[in-house]
Amino acid sequence: MARYGMVIDLKRCVGCYGCVIACKAEHVTRPGVMWARVLKAESGTYPAVRRLSLPLLCMQCRDPACLPVCPTGATVQREDGVVVIDRELCIGCRYCMQACPYGARYFNDGADTYFPGLPTPYEQSGDDRHPSGVVEKCDFCLARVERGLEPACVANCMTKARVFGDLDDPESDISRLIRRKAGFQLNPEFGTDPCVYYLPP
């Protein structure tokens, strides 16, 4: 069984937010919900200053902090490592959101549509995918992966900064990249052992 993971090359990423929109377009997420995000920050002082764009998504941790706190068993980890939420079981208590150290989870409070009060036909086409009152997050685009496609953010990234693959296969592109380019996990001190790795800027 594969252990799905992702590598994000911070040297390639240009901080364009394409991943944010590719995700949104794939999943018809509601306003304010960003399963894929990008943070930007500066370091140093003028003129010796750098800026970094840091794309974020659910880290699909091997030891997910969100899982044990779920009172209903709605959050489960699949054999391939992907952490998923059973919408039927989720009661919207949001303990998982408190527990996730990466802020990857969103509560769907039934927010309005992108044009307030005027849902587009596109948004209506995704209505059944986002019941209100439950927590949602990135699932590595399992529906695409099962069809043999890459996750939407990977397939679209216009700098090819993202690689998706099997972490358990030492010969996979992703495993090799992590070895060869000193891949690292974000905030390993959180102790959740993420399956999303980063390559240095």
Added chain:
Amino acid sequence: MDDTWIPSACSLCYNQCGILVHRKDGVVVKIEGNPESPLGMGRLCPKGLAGIMHLYDPHRINVPLKRTNPVKEMHADPGWQEISWEEALALITEKLGRIRQEDPRKLVYAGCIPSLAPLNFGMGIFMPAFGSSNVFVSNGHQCGNAEHLLAATLHAALTTNPDLEHCNYLLVFGSHCGTAAYYALTTMAQRMADARDRGMKLVVVDPMLNASAEKADEWVPIKPGTDGALALALLNVLLNELGICDAAYLREHTNAPYLIGPEGTYLRDPLSGRPMVWDLSAGRAKAFDDPSLEEPALEGTFSVEGVEGRPAFSLLKTHVARYTPELAEQITTVPATTIRRIAREFGEAARVGSTIVIDGKVLPYRPAAVVYFKGAHGHNHAWLTSLAIELLCEVVGASNVPGGLLGCNPVCYGHPDTGLPRWVPRADADGLLLPGLWFGGSEPGFSNTLYPPPEPRRPQWLHLQDLLPTALTSHLPILTIQDPERFGLGYTPEVLINYGSNLLMSVGNPETTAEALKKLYVISFNLWLDETTAFADLVLPDASYLERLDPSPNTHIHHFPVGTGEWGWQIRQPVVPPKAERRHFSEVLLEIAERLGMAGDVYSVMNHFYALKPPYRLDPSRRYSWEELADRIYKNYFGPDRGLDWFKAHGVLRWPKRVEEAYWKPFIKARVPIYFEWMTAVGERVEKIRQELGLHELDTADFRPLPDWKPCAALLTEKPGYDLQAVYYRVAWHSFSMTYENPWLDEISAAADPYSYFVSINAATARARGIRDGDWIWVESAGAGRVKGRARLVEGIHPAVVGIANNGGHWAPGMPVARGKGVFFEALLPLNLRALDPVTITMDADAKVRVYKA
């Protein structure tokens, strides 16, 4: 059940990348990049992905509207009344029919760049058929006019891009090439990442650390408007301190050896009239193309029939000597040691003399390039600055060879099956490069190229490009419409056809533009009731890019990636039918032409524009549907089997680029000027007409053959308290101001990105003014308006600069998502002839400002 993927082309910026649109049960549910298209190769920027929200915006216009309130004011309600298309077209036919009889020049046309194909149908086909050349592009002043002039004369192309497949050292002046904007962004972003991955050094000269500088190995902060001084100092160090240049290239491929006489003009062979060079072997002057020529001199002073002449290169070398790194440091704030180091790095990276084998051909290998855009040339000495920057590549031979700066596809030998479309540059009698294709038409000679420049004439057109013939586009109608008499035009413009451009927000200070719009009967084709429609008399509901057919979305191959790879000809096709009463602008223009009895004229122009040959040449006495016209264009170029149906099914026709197309320099015998000898004469003629017309503010001193640096209008502005310079920058998720209405893209700026809806200001500069992060501030221009925004204190910006992303601050109720979002940069720019580069019609796109808490 309807579940299909339709190939088409994006239109949310000028690039027109290939897309695949997923339609399910009649609803567009996904837009992805088309992997078959060389433009994007399956990957899109955020704008392209967000096209769904553009299509389904419930605030779009659905029906024709007629104004009932005669008072035109910026915030006045036009009192729209819904009318039928029939009524609208009858009104238009009456107006246009009358003025076409009286004087067709009374018709003015403005369009916007992102809708490139329909823009060109109006500008390059309908208007010439009507008989008026009064066309302009609203975002024109944000265009690369100066770059276009250099691209035409040095690269035989409309635009340029660096060869990232081979470049090892890229020096960027004020551009977001491969990171956030610029030509072929989605492809160039992939190549930029690959290049950096393999170790290309990226040095970014920019007042701000944004997307481009974020990815740089070295960010070189610079005072806005001084990039030319930096480039001149780099040239000086290369030529006079390090002695680095590609002499063989300069002798063979440029006019560097041409002898320049005391008047600044070529010494010409008395018999042939050809420019002469000095043959060191023979010890005498010969015509540049004399077959006996052995060793052309690049330096020295020579006497030819008693007249002293110096090789152009010699003049350049002497000329740039005054730009020492120390002087440049004072002007640019870039340390002299940095300038010397970058010059050495660039010069060494160019590997003068080296070769590379590609596809079995031995080619010069010059893996050092520059790329520059508005940050560098968005000032009123755009020509002199751009020339300085381009010459960095020319002196080391890094021009249209692997690794250097490339023209965007100036050589095309056509599809292997048909040999079409085809364009090849050639040399004129002086040996200098002439483009084979120019913006718009594919038939050589259809439209004026910038070189050789047409003789400057007393203006008869509002854009003044007849007076200033070295400019590609012009924003000047905004000024000339208001006072045609002052410019000697001899008629008063009456009607404006506005294709989707938001003139009021895109040509500097809106108060000035408003005065121009008040003078005209405005027929406006729009997606939304934007700020400009407040001045319209008639608003027509336009079809969006997902609702229309454009047979040539890229107007041939404009904005395609440079270098090796593939050619591609795309289709834009409707993926859903136009909703309500929306109609495709180009089709409406055809109907108007039919009603005016000028359809045959339109076809005649199309025959030229697309170089249509029998059996696809259009018969002016016949009538064709839009689809039939598209079919003929495709078949004309690609044969009877590849008509409209083929393109609808396949989306894009690709064929491989030949190495002779990608890197044409070694294969085509045409020289490029490093000394623009003809420029002085153009300037003298312009000066004479300027004096006759009494256009005192127009400064013609910049029509010069060699680069220089002069302070731009903003730098010359001395007003107590106005001590900062405001500049704008571009982000990957917005196009000009249009996309602010897209709620997905708005959400990025409003909820995710920390900078783009703020005014970026250096933290120390802000603190000295008592401004804290998040404070509301006013940015007040010394010469135009003031705008309000929230301060974002950053380290990554020059201390004398405030930075504003794109152009926001919409106020039209018809664009409720965009309304009040971001900062209205254009309001800060005064619109006048003083802050203008007459060589390229470039206005100073920065402003001297004062900043204070609101």
